[in-house]
Amino acid sequence: AQSVTQLDSHVSVSEGTPVLLRCNYSSSYSPSLFWYVQHPNKGLQLLLKYTSAATLVKGINGFEAEFKKSETSFHLTKPSAHMSDAAEYFCVVSDEADSWGKLQFGAGTQVVVTP
Amino acid sequence: DADVTQTPRNRITKTGKRIMLECSQTKGHDRMYWYRQDPGLGLRLIYYSFDVKDINKGEISDGYSVSRQAQAKFSLSLESAIPNQTALYFCATRRSGASTEAFFGQGTRLTVV
Numbered sequence: 001a002q003s004v005t006q007l008d009s010h011v012s013v014s015e016g017t018p019v020l021l022r023c024n025y026s027s028s029y030s031p032s033l034f035w036y037v038q039h040p041n042k043g044l045q046l047l048l049k050y051t052s053a054a055t056l057v058k059g060i061n062g063f064e065a066e067f068k069k070s071e072t073s074f075h076l077t078k079p080s081a082h083m084s085d086a087a088e089y090f091c092v093v094s095d096e097a098d099s100w101g102k103l104q105f106g107a108g109t110q111v112v113v114t115p
Numbered sequence: 116d117a118d119v120t121q122t123p124r125n126r127i128t129k130t131g132k133r134i135m136l137e138c139s140q141t142k143g144h145d146r147m148y149w150y151r152q153d154p155g156l157g158l159r160l161i162y163y164s165f166d167v168k169d170i171n172k173g174e175i176s177d178g179y180s181v182s183r184q185a186q187a188k189f190s191l192s193l194e195s196a197i198p199n200q201t202a203l204y205f206c207a208t209r210r211s212g213a214s215t216e217a218f219f220g221q222g223t224r225l226t227v228v
Contacts, residue, residue, distance in 0.1 A: 009155065032214040043119075043205065044158075044219040051214030090157060094214075102173070103148070103207075103217055105157040 002027045004093050006106035013081045014114050021076040021109045023091035033074045034092040034103075035065055044090065050074060061085070086113045118142050121206050121220035128196050128227055136191045136223050138206030144218075145211055147189040149173075149181060152203040152222075161204075164189055165211075196227040 007022040025031060035047040048059025055067040061084075065076045074091060091106040119140045128134050138147065145166050150158040150173075160173030162181040170181060178200060182190045193200055203224050209217040 006157075034216060036219075043221045046216045049214065049216055102160060102163060103209075105150075105159070107155055107157040 002031065002093050002095050002104050004091050004104050004106040006089075006091050006109050008109050009107065010110045010112070012112040012114065015083055016080050019076075019078040019081045019085065019111065021089050021091075021111070023074045023076065023106060024072055025074060025091070025093045026072060027093055027095045029095050031093045031095045033065075033067060034094070035059065035063070035074075035076050036090045036092060037087050038090065038108075039087045047076070047089075081111075081113050083113050083115070086111055117221065118218050119206055119208055119220040121204075121223050123223060124221065125224045126226070128225070130197055130227055132196050134193045134196055134225070136193075136204055136206075136225070138189045138191070138220060140187050140189075140206075140208040140218070142208050142210075142218055143186075144208040145186065146209040147183065148207040148209070148217070149179075149189070149191045150205045150207065151175065151200075152205060158205060161191065193225075193227075196225075198227045201225060201227045 003026045005024045033050040036044040038044050047063050048057045050057050050067045058064045063078050089109045093104045122137045148163045149161040152158050159175050164170050164183045167183050180192045203222050205222050206220040207217040
């Protein structure tokens with residue numbers, strides 16, 4: 001069975017400093033991994049996805065994530081936080097063989113950006 | 116127009132009432148999903164459908180039912196609403212395939228009083 005653990009429920013960063021959101025996953029087969037962002041009172045928007053090609057994935061708005069199979073991790077980073085990055089972030093795993101294409105969400109990480 | 120449209124966007128209903136949340140999509144995707152979001156729990160899967168004739172329960176289907184009226188329409192019903200069904204509900208669509216992304220509606224905020 002697949003599962004996702006986001007290691008931080010809240011992250012607070014200063015504008016201009018790096019952002020790190022940690023995600024560990026469990027999957028029996030070959031997972032696809034996604035990061036979604038949810039701004040207040042909005043739906044979910046895809047930031048980036050890993051699909052067994054390059055392990056370093058670049059997304060929108062300067063975010064990137066690295067897939068590390070040995071550590072079962074897919075951490076999200078951004079070199080310099082912007083005020084507009086304040087939102088909730090979800091790590092998501094999907095394994096076609098293991099879960100018939102269902103998306104399994106982490107509990108979310110709330111990011112606060114201070115001036 | 117949005118790719119995935121949910122109606123209503125907000126709803127307040129009384130305990131015991133039946134309520135239907137509707138979702139329609141213009142992506143042409145075969146897969147559709149209903150999730151609920153609660154603070155600190157992320158999104159949890161209620162029901163999913165891989166085509167019009169295929170409906171499956173998710174992890175928290177009790178108290179809910181669904182109808183896939185067409186490839187583009189997927190409705191969620193609460194047969195007899197209760198206060199702990201107060202949540203933010205999302206509909207999503209996805210094309211078949213291991214690595215395809217899901218597209219989400221704007222959400223329906225449901226309050227059961």
